[in-house]
Amino acid sequence: MSSADDLKRKAAEAALEYVRGIPILGIGTGSTVNHFIDLLADFRHEIEGAVSSSEASTERLKKLGIPVLDLNAVGDLEVYVDGADEINPHLQLIKGGGGALTREKIIAAASRKFVCIADEGKYVDVLGRFPLPIEVIPMARSYVSRQMVKLGGQPQWREGYVTDNGGQIIDVHNLEILKPIELEQNINNIPGVVTVGIFALRPADVVLLGTPEGVKTLSR
């Protein structure tokens, strides 16, 4: 039987064909992306650099000798490779389990193709089983939490965790996200919210799902 980590690695391997020959890559965050970064090491001579979504990925890229570039200096990207916490049949996602959702959303928006890599356990019919992460400005944490209760969720402060942007994270449990685009817009409009971890306005373009039978490709 394959472990979730084996399936993550399979998905990461399958993503390599989407990035070969592309000099500047967008790189996400998480254990699946860590496999992808490690696999990139063999092709580092082909890569001019990467725009990274977190300090953790930046460190890993640099260790392998892949230069990390500032998004401001490179313009739009050809391709962004990142993981997800949940994926629905429209390739809309929940992200932010690793806390890097804000930079991830920026890079996804600035990329022509978003290739999402994940193990099959992330695939769901309806988003919301995974607690929805929201990055907030620290002084707004309680206010935003109260708004989440009004929306039917149960917010939980990720206590002690500080994002790379100096923000805090609220994880909202028990939301059944039937209208992801609407909910993404509504939550993003609450004062104090930096980013909500729903990626529906800009979903993935391709999902590579690691399964014991091989990698399944889903595309829009």
Ligand SMILES: O=C(CO)[C@H](O)[C@H](O)COP(=O)(O)O
């Ligand atoms: O959104 C993320 C980080 O903010 C990750 O992509 C997500 O949490 C999936 O992580 P993993 O690959 O470790 O399962």
